[in-house]
Amino acid sequence: MVTAMTAEPQTKILVVDDEQMLLDMVADALTFAGFAVTVAADGITALNSVRGERPDLVILDVNMPEPDGFQVARSLRATYPDLPVLFLTARSDIEDLRTGFESGGDDYLTKPFRLEELRLRVGALLRRRGSAEPSAVMRCGDLTMNDRQHLVMRDGEEIELSPTEYRLLHYLLSNTGQVLERPQILEAVWGYEYGDSVLETAISQLRKKVDAGRPKLIHTVRGFGYALRPPP
Amino acid sequence: MVTAMTAEPQTKILVVDDEQMLLDMVADALTFAGFAVTVAADGITALNSVRGERPDLVILDVNMPEPDGFQVARSLRATYPDLPVLFLTARSDIEDLRTGFESGGDDYLTKPFRLEELRLRVGALLRRRGSAEPSAVMRCGDLTMNDRQHLVMRDGEEIELSPTEYRLLHYLLSNTGQVLERPQILEAVWGYEYGDSVLETAISQLRKKVDAGRPKLIHTVRGFGYALRPPP
DNA sequence: GCGAAACCTCAGGGTTTTCTCAGCGGCCCG
């Protein structure tokens, strides 16, 4: 791997677009502006790339096959609530705009756009985010999750989780104390179009691993949803 | 009659523009969207207003006499680095855009724009800031309800409620002091097509848990309905 | 390709919650 030898921790940006030409253009412009740019041509690749690369910002084309930009954003939002997302789209439809912001986007740029404007908006988003970087370890009682190392521990013992279980717990942890309604969780962790049973099964599994014997952290709030709460 | 969605402890927005008509339009739209809106017609007034009102977000027209939008923004940035700023402008000049972001703006919208888009962008900025976080605690005397945590307490003690009881109390609390007629409550909590008996039973249950021994909060208004009132 | 792990669906069963109903008691007005 011959990537940058700069000692300076470069800001990483992931650009996702299935249109090769646009992808190149955007990537070049941002690279020229001094960012470390990674690219992905589809949603799945993008999600994997985020997991691996840990970019500081993601630029998403809305109009893609498979998981479109919105779906990718929702998925990201579940696991990385603080990761800024900027949408690119050809349609300037107000409906799209709404969908974009509702799936957790931070900015929205319609094609054709000036590369300069993109650069400026990226700058504004990054400036904001810089100030509020929390530690990567989340906690609730004696349960901890180190997201960088992908390590979950309860009372000193490591807990092994499947990907879905991990994402679910991550979502619960990043909203500790709050009661989360089922559709909300489903949307964040699965990305909609699933029934409640999926959630219930996952919760059941998760409890077996997390709340085994020990005091309960995962609480059912009948009629509403679930909540992660410390014991006292 | 609009049957309001949620009564958030309102988020405050300051709108600054020297064009009266536009100012009104924007202010109205945001008020309708549920924000507490303050207005200012010039930069100086705006700066004073920020000091006094502590808004959660500022919308600035760029093109104003005296201190223009950019100058106001720079001024604000010095004292309130975390206060999000959104620019409005007639010129879509790239130079302006640059100046805007460089003076600390967080977003930039060129006229003409759709009010809906403004609303969405405002939402996105607030979400980031965490300001959209409604403290979400309602109160009546020594009774409190934290809606996010689904936690109801009276005089320091936790009270456990069933879903219906919770929804009912939530509705009463968000209309504290008012006399609510039965059909109104039924529609809000049950969604009609039920008889009065259902309400009466629920009220009865609720009283047992909320007004146990202590001074009455839930009052019957004979011939009309019910009201939640703090003791004198 | 093969096997294992992960995932979704589905149905059975235990609990809690909610609705209905009917009797009781108090308030208002004649």
Added chain:
DNA sequence: CGGGCCGCTGAGAAAACCCTGAGGTTTCGC
């Protein structure tokens, strides 16, 4: 003072809600 309306409350049946295990399919690693 008494009748009639209105609202309160308890009990039981019905419904809703949630948990869990099993089975079949897809995904992933080797």
